[in-house]
Amino acid sequence: MYYSNELKSLSVLSLYEGELLGVVDKLYFDKKLKRLICLELIGENDTRLILQTKNIYHVGKNAITVKNNQAVSLKVEDIDLSLCPVGSKAYSIKGEYLGIIKEMNLTDKFITEKFSLDNNSTLDVNNLASSGKNTAIFYDKTDKIDISKFTPTKSPKVFKNTVVQTAQIQPIDNETTQNKNVVPVENANKPNFQNADFLLGRICSKDIFNFNNELLIKAHAIVNKKSLKEIKKYGKLRELMLYCK
Secondary structure, eight states, X not given: OEEHHHHTTOEEEETTTTEEEEEEEEEEEXXXXXXXXXXXXXXXXXXXXXXXXXXXXEEOSSEEEESSGGGEEEOOSOOSSEEOOTTOEEEETTSOEEEEEEEEEEOTTSBEEEEEETTSOEEEGGGEEEEOSSEEEEOOTTOOOOGGGGXXXXXXXXXXXXXXXXXXXXXXXXHHHTTSOOOOGGGTTOOOOSOOXXXXXXXXXXXXXXXXXXXXXXXXXXXXXXXXXXXXXXXXXXXXXXXBO
């Protein structure tokens, strides 16, 4: 049996080349969350890679192995699948709050068995009605409603005699925008790694230095709060993820 949270952050190794291909960052399921389809990896130079579960050779305690580097492919576009719903709020179809999904239990064939909630209860995957960005809806034993009947119409309703207000575009004043915080475009879609506590207690297999060539953590050292704080400070978190066991 596999657990969704344990699969995240595992290293992916190519057996033939003897190469580290990347670290698992995201899990993608089919639309009904009944089967894990593929893993998204962070590879060298932050390259996004896709590993389909059918290409996995073995899942170990500290790493996933594949036969060779042809098991992964570049992520060239958004995948039309469902992201792992861990962290989503669960509700019944009647609006009753059930809890927060904290784990997904998977078989050795990557088939979903159940959802574990933060209140120690579980939900059967066959009772899932729908799942979105941050919410999952479940049927209860008495529900016999088919939500596929709630599919929206293709053409939205048009309301007459409505007033549409257009925004006035003002010229940019350099003086007024000089002191404002602007997020660079190249960083807009980068993942947020503020919560990196899952690395605590892991072993770093390589020396990591800052830009002044000062040692942040030694090879074979255990990651602690102090070293993790310094690594975050110097923007070396991705490198730490690649070399942690």
